[in-house]
Amino acid sequence: MAETEQQSGSTPEDEAPEGTAGSTFMVPKKEISMVPDMGKWKRSQAYADYMGFILTLNEGVKGKKLTCEYKVSETVEKLLDLLGTLDRWINETPPADQPSRFGNKAYRTWYSKLDQEAEALVLAVLPADKCAAAPEIAVYLKESVGNSTRIDYGTGHEAAFAVFLCCLCKVGALRVDDQLAIVFKVFNRYLSVMRKLQRTYRMEPAGSQGVWGLDDFQFLPFIWGSSQFVDHPTLEPRHFIDERVVNEHHQDYMFLDCIKFINEMKTGPFAEHSNQLWNISAVPSWSKVNQGLIRMYKAECLEKFPVIQHFKFGSLLSIQPIKP
Template structure:
């Protein structure tokens, strides 16, 4: 549960925003590259990595259409994402000279900025609603940057952080693990793909052809775990469009490949070189282990990504216990 006292580095003004329950709007703490050591030693890092790995294990060998329970909180989160989706329809792109970064995105984002806390509070049980002031900030961070009109793995991590916080306060339970990935996170991916296509969002800090993907990383980790020990599908098969089209509704990894094929032209080996290289790995288990290592190195240990991470009472900058 939440700890009392203001987060390290918070100002008196921040402290005034803190609620009686000990929740407050989380703050940025990683200001210079040398602060990265604090991040890697923090409770937040340990909790976040633990959350990603727990879900990675829970989805192993399971399809998107397998049976699992859908709790009231999961239903509520799907409703929130549905609302954000509807707002896209109500906020069409505007005519502008620039092809990328349609400015209508800022109008869409302003609705979320104004309504996020109320949307989150409505999903939480009555005795947990005080947490909305802290948890809702991660939802606002999860959909891209309104100034640059871009989106990347740091924003994706903010959504995973949002879900992690809901687990920490008990709104989401251990029984919800499959639904967290297969329903909530998958619905979030659909929302982000619609935002990217509608407002022509730029990749945030993309490494271009040398990155794994322009926008996402986590669905490749969890999606490769789904495919571990699959009787017929091997890593070499995901570069075959026929295989992707036949199986994308069951496997998150293949749905990501399908979206890349839809958005990019030319030989796969040229526009998605890292993924092409991964297709040569002999087993999904090795793919999964390699992607976890790559995620730590290329996302969680990169200052340009982590400088935007926010810390509060639920995900603390304080050092983790040994």
């Protein structure tokens, strides 16, 4: 399954500096306004490129620990600086004193700072000859941190951050040998900043399916995290519900780090507050978990109108049908 999709989609190695040579960048906009438009999305170059990117990274992290050795390029360092800036702004913007428990209004102050600075932050990451792409790519950065009206965050926002990284590959800022650092350094740092946002401003889960969703906020770290475990000699899916295993190994495995965060945020029996994850613990192998999560991601996130209606398309991720 993964192989065929990767050929039709784009991967960090064939990302198109050629395709962006002399191309005109554009500020991304919404194209999916009604349920029947979903067919257009599934046939689009954007869908193929996005899935190709997710699956390439899934393959790249297979069987590897977060703590393994890998190259950290200058662009990766710059992205970590960018995320460090977002983190610092949270410290500088304490929660407001307000009666309602959820959705702290100070988040809007934090977000307006990003809204003003996003283009400059992206410019600092891009190679000099790709500066023209900054307005297009900055849109995805702003989309990736939650919604400032509703003060919520969900898998659509997470997808926007993956799109942001995919665009950086497309313009040649990130390269094929950055794959491990993209997931283990950049995406992992993004997760820690998002968790801090969720905690600090008590953000609501966007479009939450409650106990029937995989997680209130994230999905991708479960996909890539399960790939890290493929062919692990001792840890099986049934082990991740054991708190001792989680505490011992969460620094090596993204999946366990997500479970640790859930355990910190929720009370009561795991089977009750995270039923879908509890069910996954009964799957016999990590490769089956990984394949199942990819199918679930497509069905529950990428093929759901409430998520995709917010997706924005530009020159780098195009609504145009995939070229045969």
